[in-house]
Amino acid sequence: MSKTKIGTAIEFAKNLFTTGALFETTRKTELEICSKLSREPNKVFVEYGIGHGNITLQILESIAPSSKLYAFEVNEEFCTYVAEHINDDRLEIVNDGAENLSKYVKEEVSGFVSSIPFTFFSKEKRAQILKGTYDKLEKGGAYSQVLYSKFHFKLFEKIFDKSELKKVSRIPLEYVYHCEKN
């Protein structure tokens, strides 16, 4: 494991209750979770749960130079780390939770990428985040979420018009839920 990955694992462990994970998402999952993002110009995207910014980098790589990315993160230290390590005018870091999306994002969103720890949230908070997300998503837009189990898939199916579950990695076990709005 690289020095950076070890540093991230230590930070994740220190904040286990809010990170919900010990390690960064695998490279395979970083690529899969960004696979639905549009490269069309002038689009708006949102990330939930940036950690040390590994998926953030892949989102910025996937979207057009004229698009914008709002990245939500509750941990202030992670926000500072990413602000210091990713220098990109398209990125706006929001030090707040996904549940407060509509306070900061006024535009329609073309795509969401999320690695927030759903399992650690109350039933109400899960539903609130997903409903708020669905309302902001443009028609034909996608929401992609990494999770460590199939357990929450029914809730996603209930809220989105189309949902698909992909097992991306076996060790560690990672599923990507791809959801769409018609």
Ligand SMILES: C[S@@+](CC[C@H](N)C(=O)[O-])C[C@H]1O[C@@H](n2cnc3c(N)ncnc32)[C@H](O)[C@@H]1O
């Ligand atoms: C499993 S880590 C994922 C980090 C990184 N994106 C990755 O894939 O490795 C989950 C991240 O979500 C953040 N988080 C937890 N609750 C959140 C919320 N309600 N809104 C936004 N971020 C949240 C945590 O602080 C943590 O950085």
